Amino acid sequence: MNSIRPLPEILINQIAAGEVVERPASVVKELVENALDAGATRVDIDLEEGGVRLIRIRDNGGGIAAEQLPLAVSRHATSKIASLDDLETVATLGFRGEALPSIASVSRFTLASRQPHDEHGAALQVEGGKVGEVAPRAHAPGTTVEVRELFYNVPARRKFLRAERTELGHIEEWLRSLALARPDVELRVSHNGKPSRRYKPGDLYSDARLGETLGEDFARQALRIDHVAAGLRLHGWVAQPQYSRASADQQYLYVNGRPVRDRSVAHAVKLAYGDVLYHGRQPAYVLFLELDPARVDVNVHPAKHEVRFRDSRLVHDFVYRTLKDALAETRAGMEPAAAQAPHPAGASPLPAAGMGGGYAFARPAGGTGAGTAWQARQSPLGLPVAEAPAAYAALYAAPSDTAQAAVVDNGTGLPPTSADSGVPPLGYAIAQLHGIYILAENAEGLIVVDMHAAHERIGYERLKTAHDGIGLHAQPLLVPITLAVGERDADTAEREAATLAELGFEITRSGPGSLHVRSIPALLANAEPEALLRDVLTDLREHGQSRRVASARDELLSTMACHGAVRANRRLTQPEMNALLRDMEATERSGQCNHGRPTWARFSLAEIDRWFLRGR
Structure with a gap:
């Protein structure tokens, strides 16, 4: 049996490099984060062969004193924390002091720097972990880190690197994520001696970077949100449901400015988009969550990709409710509007006590044509699921004699559309196409509505509102069910008995791995209560709540709303069609049907002119 002995310093650093340095993108991440922590406002990234041959990071930050360069490449030496209290409230991107020595141990490494008040700079070379001497060097204020021949002395790691284009793609994706979080910093990237990308600096709260990084289409479809409550703040952008993706490639989450992946927050976002996304599609978002650093542990992952919240249930509920309420405002006929800029850190314009704190959503604007005085108002009348389409006519009073005269005078069969009257976003119906679509004219052009999908959403939302007012009732079982579960699920059921009761389940623990179910939600009595209960227990265990x-x-x-909606080939009168349009404008989430399909489309007059080459 071998005796216990301390490891050599170089081997220690190489082992640490295995955790910190996965590929060239990991090196770029660590070095650029150090530059930002040093106060840099411009960072130049020069790459060769996807970063394998060369990574050079230059910044204009505060710099490092010449005598401290050796300390910078020694393990666990840092200027960012000095005590346990600092670690528990760390606000910098880096803090462990592992990155530079780890990178230097698996590359040919040069560190050069100059502080603004120094006459000249200094440089230090490290070859495979062997530290050289500090030497004077001409250098502008700031720091340059040069990493050559990554993994040259660890062939087993180098052979796992991918093709040049793949490694460069990972670097560009991380820089895109950084650019979204720090629009105030200028980023310049070159590859193999040619400029490849430049992110220009802008206002901290401008939307310019959004279109630059994720495309103008995302920027047009994004809803700006800013919500403060319970000591938490969530701001950023969420794409409207019609802008969905086949993959999760446009999902960015930042916690106190740090890009992270978090299952609990991802689950909350998915729930918020629950019945407005077509099946299999993914939402797109850029979200910034801010909270007291003492309420989140950033020291749980070697590469700092994950965090742990002290109260993950509160965070999950906060994110879910914020996004759910924002998406509820995506009514048909409305466009995303530029919101007021989020308030800088330190300002508290919104209440922060309780989950009912203030919202500052970018609510969709009304029609952009003449007359913007029109406002959607929810009809006070209910919508029975099985109602006949003719009932729509009763929702609105007959036009006055004056109005009828105006209709006759203009000869269009439509109410007047002058700037004084205002035009609603979905305009006024002019025809029905094949008994399926409603054609309407608004101030901008043509609106096409899928009448079945629209009516389906209207009925669905009103049914949900009615049942939310009633609440979930429990139905006692004539013969209680004994359910065999894992011990962890039994523990969860015992701990969350009150929550389960609110959901309609009356449960007692009857053994280490068994539960006695005495009642189930009345509305779901014909469903499969056992499978549903198992899923609920899994959610409560993993996310702290269940939907x-x-x-x-x-x-x-x-399903009930779908069966009660107007069917294809059902002819509607013009008042009935207009009544449906008005209900769409007043109903939450009416831009999509219950299954996530769009309910309407807009064609501007300019777009229609292009179809016929008018003006060319």
Whole structure:
């Protein structure tokens, strides 16, 4: 048996490099984060062969004193924390003091720097972990880190690197993520001696970087949100449901400015988009979550990709409710509007006590044509699921004699559309196409509405509102069910008995791995209560809350609304069509049907002119 002995310093650094340095993108991440922590406002990134041959990071930050250069490449030496209290409230991107020595141990490494008040700079070379001497060097204020021949002395790691284009793609994706979080910093990237990308600096709260990084289409479809409550702040952008993706490639989450992946927040976002996304599609978002650093542990992952919240249930509920309420405002006929800039850190314009704190959503604007005085108002009348289409006519009073005269005078069969009267976003119906689509004219052009999909959403939302007012009732079982579960699920059921009761389940623990189920949600009595309960327990264990019962209820209500909606080939009168348009404008989430399909489309007059080459 071998005796215990201390490891050599170089081997220690190479082992640490295995955790910190996965590929060239990991090196770029660590070095650029150091530059930002040093106060840099411009960072130049020069790459060769996807970063394998060369990574050079130059910044205009505060610099490093000549005598401290050897300390910078020694393990666990840092200027960012000095005590346990600092570690528990760390606000910098880097803090462990592992990055530079780890990178230097697996590359040919040069560190050069100059502080603004020094007459000249200094440089230090490290070859495979062997530290050289500090030497004077001409250098502008700031720091340059040069990493050559990454993994040259660790062939087993180097052979796992991918093709040049692949490694460069990973670097560009991380820089895109950084550019979204720090629009105030200028980033210049070159590859193999040629400029490849430049992110120009802008206002901290401008939307310019959004279009630059994720495309103008995302920027046009994005809703700006800013919500403060319970000591938490969530701001950023969420794409409207019609802008969805086949993959999760445009999902960015930042916690106190740090890009992270978090299952709990991802789950909350997915729930918020629950019944407005077409099946299999992914939402797109850029979200910044801010909270007291003492309420989040950033020291749980070697590469700092993950965090742990002290109260993950509160964070999950906060994110879910914020996004759910924002998406509820995506009514048909409305466009995303530029929101007021989020308030800088330190300002508290919104209440921060309780989950009912203030919202500052970028609510969609009304029609952009003449007359913007029109406002959607929810009809006070209910919408029975099985109602006949003719009932729409009763929702609005007949036009006055004056109005009828105006209709006759203009000869169009439409109410007047002068700037004084205002034109609603979906305009006024002019025809029905094949008994399926409603054609309407608004101030901008043509609106096409899928009448079945639209009516389906209207009925669904009103059913949900009605059942939310009633609440979930429990139905006692004539013969209680004994359910065999894992011990962890039994522990969860015992701990969350009150939460389960609110959902309609009356449960007692009858053994280490068994539960006694005495009642189930009444509305779901014909469903599979055992499978539903298992899913609920899994959610409670992993996320601290469950929407399974509500989702199962919503699925049932959606089916009811679908069966009660107007069918294809059903002819509607013009008042009935207009009544449907007005209901769409007043109904939450009416831009999509219950299954996530769009309910309407807009064609501007300019777009229609292009179809016929008018003006050319």
